[in-house]
Amino acid sequence: MELAIGIILGCCALGAGIAMIAGIGPGIGEGQAVAKACEAIGRQPESKGAVTTTMIMGCAIAETTGLYALVIAILLIFVAPQQFVNVLTSAMGK
Amino acid sequence: MNDEIKKPSLKFKIVDIIYIIMMVLPLVCGMVLDILTTPASSGVNIAGARIYYEIDLGGSRFFNIIISEAQVNSVLVMITIFFVFLYLTHGLKERIELKRQHLAEIIVQKVDGLVGENMGSDFSAFGPFIIAIMALSAFSSLTSLLGLYPPTSDMNVVAGWAILVFMIITYYKLKCGPLYYLNGFTKPVFILAPINFISEFATPVSMAFRHYGNVMSGGVISVLLSTFLAWLSGLVLGWAGDYISAIPIFQVGLPAIFSIYFDIFSGCLQAFIFAMLTMLNISGAFDAEEYERRKKKKLEKKKLKNINGGN
Incomplete structure (x- = not known):
């Protein structure tokens, strides 16, 4: 029983860590977006306002995938172990 | 020039003071409630919103009516915003006498400009809705500065807003008739219909997750x-x-620097992004050309009917 609970907790923590690998994607994407925005502002300084607004919008949308991973990681750490242990104990009790 | 500024009357001042008290009172109430109900515990405590009251309807716990900290705080924030705007618009005059009127006018101008720029002239009435969402989101995130539980870091609150926006989007999509709406799913190819259907529901989910994830991760x-x-x-x-x-001396200072980013900057940025996405989604949902075409067609039909009926 203790071993099973230990495996559940360990796998949940591992899964959360693996899920956050998804953070690489938004990092690269947002970096690209900001680099291009800097280039655009350098070329046309008068369009700074419009470029900044569009860049922030784009960054927010690119960030979404990372946030999905974050939500899943947080669910795995704070919600999932309790649920799995409950399922396990109810199965063992029968 | 007769430029003397009239002193405000006593009644005006009393109403002002009532507004200011009503602005601060909900937040103080929230803080007192928070202190009274926080269980004495030590160590890391990362949990969802505490539940103040639970109405048992029988049956599964899923169907119970739950009054949680996030709901109470968001109602308190709403009361505060209501009185902030009452205070700002108190004593509006054509010839400006009070400093706060400048602020109110700046807010209205900025929001109207933003809405006009992003949504076009068809949606010029959307200013109040957009500023309401923006103010609610920003103030909700900023309550974490007072030590309150920010309502935006609860999924349920943000999902409620996202569902509201989704309903408005669907309303504007249905403006051109239900058949046209259903036909929109089969574009550009018929096979893509299931994917289009999923992406329709991905809009509110991604809006809710984005806001919630940002505030809560902070x-x-x-x-x-x-x-x-x-x-x-x-x-x-x-x-x-x-x-x-037991005295945590290193906690002095450093968390405040991070708080500037996570609480102030991120909170206001998310409010802006949520409002921007709302504007873009709503204005993108409405097919103005098709609507005009249908309107014209209907008018012509009506005219024909009238002529026929007259004869």
Whole structure:
């Protein structure tokens, strides 16, 4: 029983860590977006306002995938172990 | 020039003071409620919103009506915003006498400009809705500065807003008739219909997750950082006895610097992004050309009917 609970907790923590690998994607994407925005502002300084607004919008949308991973990681750490242990104990009790 | 500024009357001042008290009172109430109901505990405590009251309807716990901290705080924030705007618009005159009228006019102009720029002239009436969402989101995120539980870091609150926006989007899509709406799913190719259907529901989900994830991750990082700093100061001051080593001296200052980003900057940015996405989605949902075409067709039909009926 203790071993099973230990495996559940360990796998949940591992899964959360693996899920956050998804953070690489938004990092690269947002970096690209900001680099291009800097280039655009350098070329046309008068369009700074419009470029900044569009860049922030784009960054927010690119960030979404990372946030999905974050939500899943947080669910795995704070919600999932309790649920799995409950399922396990109810199965063992029968 | 007869430029003397009239002193405000006593009645005006009293109403002002009532507004200011009503602005501050909900937040103070929230803080008192928070202090009274926080269980004494130590260590890291990252949980969802505390539940104040639960109405048992029988049956599964899923169907119970739950009054949680996030709901109470968001109602308190709404009352505060209501009185902030009442205060700002109190004593409006054509010839400006009060400084706050300048602020109110700046807000209205900026929002109207933003809405006109992003949504076009068809949606010029959307200004109040957009500023309401923006103010609610920004103030909700900023309540974490007072030590309250920010309502936006609860999924349910943000999902409610996202569903509201989704309903408005669907309303504007249905303006051109239900058949045209259903036909929109089969574009550009018929096979893509299931994917289009999923992406229709991905809009509110991604809006809710984005806002919730950003605010909540900031809160989690703040808690982890302050816990780490408390542990570090306990480690460094460990030689000085139990009482002195319990004082978390490293917590002074550093969390405040992170709070500037996570609480103030991120909160306001998310409010802006949520409002921007609302505007873009709503204005993108409405097919103005098709609507005009249908309107014209209907008018012509009506005219034909009238002529026929007249004859």
